[in-house]
Amino acid sequence: MLANRLKILLAERDLSIKDVVNVTGLTRPSISNMVNNPFANISTENVDKLCNYLEVTIDQFYDYLPWHFSIGYSLRDRKLKFRYEEKFEVGHFLVEASSGHKKSDTGFMVLLTASAPTTDNPALIFSIQTPTNGSFDNLYNEMSPLFRHTLQGNIIESMKDFCIELDDEYNFAEIYQNSSSIKIYVDMYGMPKNYERNELFTCSFEYSFKASNNDGKKS
Template identity: 30%
Template sequence: MLANKLNALLAERQITIKQAVQETNLSRNTISNISNNIYATISNDVLDQLCNYLRVTPCEFFVYAPIKINIGKGLNPDGIYLIFNVTDKQIENKYCFSLNLSENDSDENDILISLQSMSNDCYIFEKELVKLPPLLSASFTSQTIEIVLSALREEADDIIIKQNQHNKTSFNSYIDNSQKTTLKAKLIFPWGGYTKQLKIINGSIK
């Protein structure tokens, strides 16, 4: 995985997008696209201009990890699960995690969203994640959260939420019955915990 560090390099130097555009003569669209998308395609000419402007080498402009991770989702009789395809040295391994929801009675969070390994090789997957530099690790977590949110939006009828030890309902029904406009969610992943405010508009997560 190869990602650019333009956003971080500009922040370190306290350079705004507007200033970079004026001083490099590159278009605002070009700089904004690269700054906002760490995986943006960059031509050699643009890379040369940005490296000269920032006084960095291409090695300092990019961050690299020797693995590639693709994230997807699937549906089985038990509900939604996430699929992580990890390619390392041309060897591909697949890791599957079930998506589990439960209602939380604490004041801090309304619901708990967790990923639970569907096999016994979760520790191998976690070792793979250690190879990711902070920038790529943060991007991977953001992508995972977005996949989870897309499942909540698109497969709300297929996702079951536990309300207590005996009661379960579909996430769609839970939203309709809660009559809330926001949900405070705690996301528990094998590699860390995160919080997210989920907006509810017209009966679905936005």
């Protein structure tokens, strides 16, 4: 994975996109794209101009991680009865990392804790916990904040898809009849350290239920 650090470099120097445009002659849309998308393709000519302007070397302009990641998940084969305020396993999460001929597969259990339907602000809490050897923890700890943020974003998007499939299984609109959406919390844990859970990151997002008809069945 290769990402530019332009946004960080500008912030460190208290520079604006306008400053870069005025000095380098690069267009505002191209600079904005580089700042907002660290994985954008940049021509060698433009990289040279930016490195010269910012007085940095090529390895200071780019952030590199010699690993590529793919993320997958699966629901539990056998549907369980939906249980409130009790943690139960609903599926599995897989993060695969590859670097050249090296591969690292890490499996996680997805555990769900659901609030009762009578709760004013219903929520689902997903705990993604690794039962394996901690190889993902080591890779995660080697990452820069930029790559951690990117991987977290990919995991969140996968969890949104996971919610859709889980909704197909349990029909949240029928369970939480007084709500049209629910708050989703995701906590990802690595191997325990000193007998305590090692939290890698936590996030939250809103999930809107699929439309239902008056019989509680999805339309």
